[in-house]
Amino acid sequence: MPASATVEALRAAFPNAVVRDLVQSGDQQVVYIDPGSNAEVLDWLRTDPGERFNLLVDVTAVDYGDGRPLEVVYQLWSIPHRKALRVKCELPLSRLAITSVTALWSAADWLEREVYDLFGIEFRGHPDLRRILMPENYAEGHPLRKDFPLRGRFSRAEQTRRALSQDLEQYYMPEELEGRGAPQIVPADESPNSAPESQGR
Amino acid sequence: MTRRTVDIPVGRGAEMGMDARPAMGPLAPVDVAEPDIGSEEMLINIGPQHPATHGVLRLICELDGETVVSVTPHIGYLHSSFEKLGEYRTYNQIVPLTDRMDYLAPLIYNCAYAMAVEKLMGIEVTERCKVVRVVCLELDRIFSHLLWLGTTAIDVGAFTPFLYAFQERERIYQLHEELTGARITTSATRVGGMMSDLPPGWAEGVREFIDTFPRTLNEIDALLTTNAIHQGRTMNIGAIGPEDAVDCGFTGPNLRASGVDYDVRKDRPYYDYETYDFEVPVGENGDCYDRYLVRMEEMRQSVAILHQALDRLPDGPINVEDPRISLPSKTDCMSDMESMIHHFKLIMDGIDAPAEDCYFSVEGSKGELGMYLVGDGGPKPVRWRIRPPSFVNLSAIAKLAEGHLVADLIMINASLDIVLGEIDR
Amino acid sequence: MGLSEKPAERLPVASSPPGGVLGAGTPTFLTTRLDFVVNWARRNSLWPMPFGTACCAIEMMAAAASNFDLARFGMERMSFSPRQADVLICAGRVPYKLAPVLRRIWDQMPQPKWAVSMGACASSGGVFDVYSMVQGIDTIIPVDVYVPGCPPRPEGLIYGLMMIQEKIRQERLSEHGALRAEDPAAVARARADADEVLALSGPFGNSTRQNRVSGPTGSDASDRPDDRIP
Numbered sequence: 001m002p003a004s005a006t007v008e009a010l011r012a013a014f015p016n017a018v019v020r021d022l023v024q025s026g027d028q029q030v031v032y033i034d035p036g037s038n039a040e041v042l043d044w045l046r047t048d049p050g051e052r053f054n055l056l057v058d059v060t061a062v063d064y065g066d067g068r069p070l071e072v073v074y075q076l077w078s079i080p081h082r083k084a085l086r087v088k089c090e091l092p093l094s095r096l097a098i099t100s101v102t103a104l105w106s107a108a109d110w111l112e113r114e115v116y117d118l119f120g121i122e123f124r125g126h127p128d129l130r131r132i133l134m135p136e137n138y139a140e141g142h143p144l145r146k147d148f149p150l151r152g153r154f155s156r157a158e159q160t161r162r163a164l165s166q167d168l169e170q171y172y173m174p175e176e177l178e179g180r181g182a183p184q185i186v187p188a189d190e191s192p193n194s195a196p197e198s199q200g201r
Numbered sequence: 202m203t204r205r206t207v208d209i210p211v212g213r214g215a216e217m218g219m220d221a222r223p224a225m226g227p228l229a230p231v232d233v234a235e236p237d238i239g240s241e242e243m244l245i246n247i248g249p250q251h252p253a254t255h256g257v258l259r260l261i262c263e264l265d266g267e268t269v270v271s272v273t274p275h276i277g278y279l280h281s282s283f284e285k286l287g288e289y290r291t292y293n294q295i296v297p298l299t300d301r302m303d304y305l306a307p308l309i310y311n312c313a314y315a316m317a318v319e320k321l322m323g324i325e326v327t328e329r330c331k332v333v334r335v336v337c338l339e340l341d342r343i344f345s346h347l348l349w350l351g352t353t354a355i356d357v358g359a360f361t362p363f364l365y366a367f368q369e370r371e372r373i374y375q376l377h378e379e380l381t382g383a384r385i386t387t388s389a390t391r392v393g394g395m396m397s398d399l400p401p402g403w404a405e406g407v408r409e410f411i412d413t414f415p416r417t418l419n420e421i422d423a424l425l426t427t428n429a430i431h432q433g434r435t436m437n438i439g440a441i442g443p444e445d446a447v448d449c450g451f452t453g454p455n456l457r458a459s460g461v462d463y464d465v466r467k468d469r470p471y472y473d474y475e476t477y478d479f480e481v482p483v484g485e486n487g488d489c490y491d492r493y494l495v496r497m498e499e500m501r502q503s504v505a506i507l508h509q510a511l512d513r514l515p516d517g518p519i520n521v522e523d524p525r526i527s528l529p530s531k532t533d534c535m536s537d538m539e540s541m542i543h544h545f546k547l548i549m550d551g552i553d554a555p556a557e558d559c560y561f562s563v564e565g566s567k568g569e570l571g572m573y574l575v576g577d578g579g580p581k582p583v584r585w586r587i588r589p590p591s592f593v594n595l596s597a598i599a600k601l602a603e604g605h606l607v608a609d610l611i612m613i614n615a616s617l618d619i620v621l622g623e624i625d626r
Numbered sequence: 627m628g629l630s631e632k633p634a635e636r637l638p639v640a641s642s643p644p645g646g647v648l649g650a651g652t653p654t655f656l657t658t659r660l661d662f663v664v665n666w667a668r669r670n671s672l673w674p675m676p677f678g679t680a681c682c683a684i685e686m687m688a689a690a691a692s693n694f695d696l697a698r699f700g701m702e703r704m705s706f707s708p709r710q711a712d713v714l715i716c717a718g719r720v721p722y723k724l725a726p727v728l729r730r731i732w733d734q735m736p737q738p739k740w741a742v743s744m745g746a747c748a749s750s751g752g753v754f755d756v757y758s759m760v761q762g763i764d765t766i767i768p769v770d771v772y773v774p775g776c777p778p779r780p781e782g783l784i785y786g787l788m789m790i791q792e793k794i795r796q797e798r799l800s801e802h803g804a805l806r807a808e809d810p811a812a813v814a815r816a817r818a819d820a821d822e823v824l825a826l827s828g829p830f831g832n833s834t835r836q837n838r839v840s841g842p843t844g845s846d847a848s849d850r851p852d853d854r855i856p
Contacts, residue, residue, distance in 0.1 A: 025320055025559035054447050055463070057562070058588040062575050065583075075560055075571065075588065079447065079463050086560060107450025110596040118284075133277035133625060134758070135723045143285055143757055150289055152757030156827040157820035159757075160765055163722035164729055164816050249727055250677060252706045257679050257724060278724045279679055282756040297753070304681035304777075348684070367691035374688070384688075385681050385777055622680050625721075 004029045006051060006085055010041070013048075017041050019090075028086060035072070035089035039099040042087065045076060046104055053078045053085060056101070059111035061119045065146030070119060072098055091121065100126040118144040135166065242270055245607070249278045253356055253611045256621030258595075260610070267606045272599045276592075279625040287585035291551030292318050295585065297388040302587065303623045306345035306566045307387045308337040308377070315390035316471065317561035317572035322392070322554050324526065329517045330394050331472045335510045336407060337389065338563065339503040343414070344373045345566035345618075346496045353493070353615040354425065357434045362421045369417050372410050379403055392552060393527055394520030404511055411504045411511075418500060426497070435489035439601040439613035442487060449597040452590050453568025454495045455617060459487030465564035479506050489616035496618070526552050551580030560588075567591045567618050587626060591619040661799045668712075668738065669794040670700040672787070675711030677731060679718030682745040682777040686717045689780035699787060708734040713790060714767070715783070719747040720760045732767040733813045737806045740790050743769045744783055746776045751827065761827030765818040 007021045010031060017040070019032040033041050045053045053076035062071040074087040089098060100123035101108045112123045113132040120142035123129055131138060139162070140153040152159060248259035257278035263270040283302055287295050299314045300307030312334045319326060326334075351366035374384045379400050381387040389396050425431045441449070446459035456463055464481045466474040482498035484491030520527045528547055533540035554576035562571035568590025575584040594617050601617075602610045674696075678686050690696045690704060705711040708731045720728055732741065743763050746752035749772045751761035763769060770793060773786035797805065818826060 024557045026323060028558075028560060030558070055452075056450055057452075057569065058560075058571060058573065058586070060573065060584075060586045060588075062558075062584045062586075064575075064577075073573070073586075075573070079461065079468075082468050084469075084560075086558075105450065106445075106448050106600070107593055107596065110592065111450075114592075131277075133280040135277070140757065143282060148285075148757070150285060150756055155824060156761055156765075157823040159722055160725070160760070160816050160818075160823050161820070163725040163760070164766070166726045249724065250731060252676075252704075256683075257727075278721065278727070279719060280721050280723065280758045281680075281719050281754045282758045286754070286756055301681055301753075304684050364692050367688065368693070371688070371691075371693045384779065385684060 004083075006045075006083070007031055009048070009050060010045070013044055014041055024086075028084070030086045030088060032088045032090065035091055035098050038072075038074075038087075038089050039101055039104070042074065042076075042101055043104055045085065045087070050081075051078060052080045055079055056105040056107045056111075057084075059101075059108055059115060061115045061121055061144075063119065063144065063146045067093060069093065070096060070121065072115065072121060074101075096120060097122040097124055099124050100129075102126055118142055120145065135163075137162075137166065247610075249275070253614070255352060255615065255619060258614070258619070258621055258624075260598075260614070262607065262610065264607065267608075269602050269605055269607060269610050272602045272610065274595065274598055276595070276621070277625050279621045281622075281626065283626045284585055284587065287582060289581070291580045292392055292554060292582070293551065295582075296390060297386065300386050300388055301622065302626060303345075303565070303567075303620050304385050305348050305620050306341040307385055308341040308389055309345070309563065309565050309570065311387060311390040312338055313561070313563045313565065313570050314572055315392055316563065317559060317574050318392045318554065320561045321557060321559035321574050321576055322526070322552070324393050324521055324523065326394060326521055327518050328515050330519050330521075332510050332514050333395060333399060333519065334390070335472050335474070335477075336404075336507060336514075339506045339510070340373060340376065340407065342503045342566045343500050344370060346500050347373075349496060349615075349618045350421065353612075353618075354421075354431075356611050356615040357431055359424065359428075359431065362424055365417055365421050369414055372414075376403065376406055376410065379406065391520070393523060398519045404514060407507065408511055411507045415501065415504060418497070422497060425493070432490060434609075434612055435493060435616070437486070438489045438605060438609045439616060440486055440488040441597070441601060445600070446487060449600065450593040451568070451597065452593070453565065454492055454499060455568065455594050457482065458484035458491040458495045460485055465562055465569055469562070471563065477506050477509050489612055492616045492618075553578060553580055554582070558584075562588065565590055567620065567623075568594060587623070589623045589626065591617070592624045595619050595624060661797070664799060665795050665797055669791040672699070672701050672712045672740075672790070673703050673705040673710060674701050674713045674715050674787075675705050675708050675731065675735065677714055677716045677728060679716075679720065679724065680747070682717035682748070685777045685780055686715060686744065686783060689783045694780040694784065696784065696787075699784070699791070701787065708732075709736065711735050712739055713787070714739065714741045715744055715787075716741065716748045716763050716767075716769075717744040717777075717783075719752070719754060720763050720766075721758045722760055723758070725760050725766050728763060729766050729816075737808065738802075740770045740793070741767055742771045742773060742783075742786050742790065744773045744786065745778055746774065749774065752776060761823075765823045765826055766816055768817050 007018070007029065011018050014033075014037065017034045017037045019034060021029070021031040024030050045051050055077040056074065057077050058073070058075040060073050062073060069090040069092045072089045072091060076085045076087060077083075091098060096119075098121065100112055102112065103125070109126075109128070110132060112126055113129060115121050116123060116126075116129055117131040117133050130136065134143070141148055154162070243264045245262045245264055246259070247262060248254040249257040254260065259275040259278065261273045261275065263272075283298050286298060290298070296311060296314060299310040303310050347366040347370050351363035354360070354362035377387055378384050380403060381389045381396060441451070441459055443460045446456050447461060451459065452463065460483055462481060462483050467481055479502045482495045482502070484495050524543065526547075529540040529543055534544045535541075554574070556576055556578040558573065558575040560571055560573045562569050564570070569588065570590055571588030573584070573586035573588065574582050577583045598614060598617065601613050605613065676683070676686055688694060696702060708714075712735075714732060714735060716728065732739075743749045747754060747759070748763050751759050755761070760766060771786045771789045773782050775782050778786075816823065
């Protein structure tokens with residue numbers, strides 16, 4: 001299946017940024033672009049009158065394991081032209097950083113935070129890059145990476161101890177509202193075995 | 202001592218215009234003396250365990266008096282790592298996970314996931330299966346909107362619609378149970394078809410439901426739509442314009458309430474939705490009231506689609522006849538060695554999907570529900586990503602709530618129709 | 627409800643002399659065991675604290691709605707404030723991020739208090755034997771009744787609450803001191819110690835062990851470490 005008109009236009013506008021393109025699952029157009037110029041390419045796709053991909057449907061990432069590069073995946077939809085495009089950027093494991101697109105779409109804010117949280121990809125220029133799903137003091141790594149075990153890196157006892165030693169009061173602090181991130185939470189210093197045997201019930 | 206003029210919007214019968222909306226202008230500007238007491242902002246924590254947050258959402262609000270200055274939502278209190286778990290399960294084993302993600306509309310998630318796998322594998326389901334899945338999708342759209350209606354009504358102080366809505370939901374629970382044996386966790390779909398064909402009399406049960414359900418809907422409509430309290434609590438609250446709504450990634454009823462006519466069923470039709478006769482309701486103001494109106498009308502349109510789908514329900518097989526994916530019949534398994542080995546291989550090894558990726562989306566009850574699957578040629582996906590509509594919708598709550606009162610923040614949160622199981626995954 | 631449910635505990639009623647304050651033949655006093663009256667009052671006016679997180683919360687709402695009508699058991703008043711609640715109904719999955727919240731809500735409830743763990747996820751982690759989920763809330767708070775199911779039907783929840791009522795009926799006031807003793811040091815701590823947590827939340831069934839189909843894609847299943855203290 002030949003590349004769609006969008007890819008042709010994209011190649012004409014950014015001859016150096018388009019790495020390759022392919023069609024997946026029958027009719028889904030995928031284009032790989034250079035991660036160094038993702039913001040410019042996506043901005044062009046968003047604003048060009050022939051493309052107008054104005055709805056950022058999704059931002060996610062894929063880890064294939066075995067040391068292969070991580071892919072950042074943007075799903076775009078053009079409401080005026082009713083067409084879809086999947087844009088991918090390959091990031092080598094040694095350099096997991098890419099420019100944020102929050103300036104182009106507000107929707108990217110939480111989606112990029114989620115990718116940062118679960119894959120550890122840094123989005124440069126993101127206004128508030130913090131963990132979003134996992135606790136702020138989560139110390140086991142980035143769960144959706146292939147080298148992360150399903151049940152976590154710590155034992156269940158240690159996970160329970162860490163969860164309960166969180167100080168809930170710290171989340172009320174105004175620093176967090178100003179986007180500076182929650183203060184570092186120090187785990188309780190006693191050993192996991194020192195918890196009382198039971199509740200007396 | 203400073204003085205400022207306060208506009209007090211009052212809705213009264215005499216002021217109602219042709220569209221039954223009260224005139225929102227000031228009747229008599231009142232000069233309110235406001236003592237200069239030198240206040241500072243106050244932090245209020247709402248949730249994660251709070252009846253008005255519709256789950257375990259946590260909102261930290263910075264307030265100036267009762268006015269919201271800023272909101273910081275905290276999510277992840279229900280993070281159950283569906284996507285990680287999916288990488289350890291075969292394609293059919295993932296189905297039971299999908300309905301635990303959005304427990305308000307489980308069949309929509311079952312169908313969306315199965316459709317994405319079928320798209321990835323290039324399977325075309327049978328005509329009967331298509332219509333059955335349309336029935337499932339529309340039935341659960343009503344199911345989800347009813348829960349939204351009941352709980353949102355509670356948030357504005359009306360308890361009766363909750364009881365009415367749950368009465369109707371119980372009837373859909375009954376239908377779920379007849380179809381799958383479970384009330385919420387349906388797990389009804391399989392790759393290439395359904396768990397089983399429709400039980401006898403099920404279609405008649407759905408028909409009886411859609412014949413009588415509009416009456417209850419009209420009663421709730423009469424209680425809320427022109428109710429001055431409800432209007433006062435929802436009109437001009439949390440309004441968002443069409444450009445901003447697209448910028449924030451809104452989809453579904455929330456986007457359409459802002460006046461953008463985007464519905465996956467119309468724009469990227471699947472399962473012959475283009476041949477069904479239905480309207481997509483579109484709002485104008487993008488406020489809580491329009492979101493309410495859009496969802497009310499969507500339920501009526503779903504009833505219309507259900508009528509058409511039941512009328513055209515064809516006979517024939519429900520599962521595809523493809524030895525790669527469909528189990529052989531139980532009779533064959535018990536009498537024929539080849540079939541038994543085949544059955545064993547399909548159950549133990551699963552179905553292989555090609556090493557491609559696939560994004561497939563349906564119009565869920567909360568917005569565009571996308572499933573992104575990356576296969577590697579084996580029986581398990583390398584990556585299973587859910588494009589969560591309410592996650593993206595909720596991310597705009599800070600923008601919507603700024604400048605409103607705390608009570609309105611609760612209403613705005615309710616009107617976005619979120620489900621935390623899907624936001625946190 | 628239940629004042630005369632057991633013959634042995636039927637209330638002995640003494641009649642006053644003819645022409646008592648309330649008219650002839652009217653009992654003016656009754657005798658009973660203090661245990662019985664207190665337990666009768668407690669078990670028929672339980673205020674549940676609905677700690678609903680996921681699917682089970684929807685079934686809990688269904689139990690409170692008109693078809694199942696939890697109000698029949700004196701529980702119509704859902705107490706969203708833990709300070710005014712008697713029974714904690716933990717309905718749904720509890721991730722580690724939510725664990726301190728659950729623990730704090732339990733600590734905030736005044737004695738006497740009971741806990742119901744509703745559904746497979748709250749009781750054992752259910753299908754979610756993953757990095758983010760508490761494997762059973764009994765590692766965090768003491769649980770009185772476990773309601774199985776995924777999710778349990780409203781009837782199941784109601785049966786579980788009736789078991790709480792039965793448990794209350796059998797309590798003795800003389801034992802209340804021991805039953806209700808609270809250790810201030812236990813506040814905000816796990817109920818179970820480290821060994822018990824490991825024993826309660828070890829992998830079981832095919833959750834992670836069935837490596838024929840359940841190992842991670844593209845790599846060997848054996849690279850996942852077993853539970854160990856870091």
